[in-house]
Amino acid sequence: MIIGITGGSGSGKTAFIKELxxxxxxxxxxxxxxxxxxxxxxxxxxxxxxxLNFDIPDAIDEQRLINDVKSLLDGQTVVLREYTFNNxxxxxxxxEVFPAPVLIVEGLxxxxxxxxxxxxxxxxxxxxxxxxxxxxRIKRDQQERNYPLEDVLYRYQYHVSPAYQQFIQPYxxxxxLTIHNNxxxxxxxxxxxxxxLSKLEANK
Numbered sequence: 001m002i003i004g005i006t007g008g009s010g011s012g013k014t015a016f017i018k019e020l021x022x023x024x025x026x027x028x029x030x031x032x033x034x035x036x037x038x039x040x041x042x043x044x045x046x047x048x049x050x051x052l053n054f055d056i057p058d059a060i061d062e063q064r065l066i067n068d069v070k071s072l073l074d075g076q077t078v079v080l081r082e083y084t085f086n087n088x089x090x091x092x093x094x095x096e097v098f099p100a101p102v103l104i105v106e107g108l109x110x111x112x113x114x115x116x117x118x119x120x121x122x123x124x125x126x127x128x129x130x131x132x133x134x135x136x137r138i139k140r141d142q143q144e145r146n147y148p149l150e151d152v153l154y155r156y157q158y159h160v161s162p163a164y165q166q167f168i169q170p171y172x173x174x175x176x177l178t179i180h181n182n183x184x185x186x187x188x189x190x191x192x193x194x195x196x197l198s199k200l201e202a203n204k
Contacts, residue, residue, distance in 0.1 A: 001199055002069075002119050003192075005106040007126035008164040009055070009156075010133030010140070012181040016126050017106055019189050028200055030072055030100040034107025037065045038083045047158060055155070055163035057109045066115055068097070075099045101203055102196050108163060111171040124192070125168075125178045130161075132182060 007013045014035075021031060037060045038044075044052045044059055053059065068078045078097040110116050111123065128136075134156055141147040147155075179188030 001101065001121045002103045002105060003196075004110045004116070004120040004123045005104060005126065006108060006110050006123070006168060007181075008128070008133055008168060009108065009160045010136035011126040011128045012136070012185060013106055013126045016179070016181065016185050016189065017104065019185075020104070020192060023189075023193050024102075024196065026098050026100065028100055029102050029104065029196065030097050031104045031106065032065070032069060032072070032078070032097060034060055034065065034105075034109060036080050036083045036095060037061045051151075051154065051158075053159045055108065055159040057112055057167060060107070060109060062113060066113075069103070069105060069116070069119070072097065072099045072103055101200060109167050111174065112167045117171075117174075122195075123174065123176045125172065125175045126181050126185070126188075127178050128181045 005013060005017060017031060017033075021029065038054060039059060039061050041052060044054065045056060047053050068080065071078050076099060080095050080097070082092040082095055105116060105120070110120075117123075137156055137160065138149065138152050141152045141155075142149065177191075179185055179192075181188070
């Protein structure tokens with residue numbers, strides 16, 4: 001079973017998935033994140049002002065992502081490096097993803113990719129109000145990526161917001177389930193956890 005989880009930047013996808021991950025063993029649940037498939041900085045597109053735009057589908061190595069999804073479906077372990085190209089202070093970790101009966105594929109553009117979209121048994125949108133997404137983005141990019149405030153605001157206005165409108169919004173009517181994360185996503189995690197458990201039990 002493949003579950004797709006998407007949502008705008010700052011919606012809380014990462015926190016949601018971390019909580020979900022903590023509830024299952026590695027042999028029950030596998031997770032593939034688009035974040036770890038960004039192309040190197042020298043292959044990224046520059047906008048008219050010379051700022052690298054990480055919020056477009058071409059920023060991701062789609063073929064490598066799809067190959068790894070197929071490998072997991074074939075029962076093979078996937079080894080990849082954590083993406084840290086946009087943070088010079090971070091040291092990338094090696095990530096091992098083991099095959100499991102339930103696979104989560106998460107990222108901004110998963111619904112925009114026809115092949116990935118066609119594989120999904122369930123699609124989930126993590127949603128939050130725009131002002132909350134902006135606040136979360138500011139905190140994350142300043143603390144984790146060492147971006148100055150001006151840079152964060154520029155990217156949100158010219159990269160992040162247009163990306164949501166172009167690559168997520170057109171697929172909202174195809175989403176199976178929307179989880180609101182304005183205050184918390186506790187109930188959403190409980191619902192998805194119960195759903196996954198029911199599928200695992202049914203396949204025993």
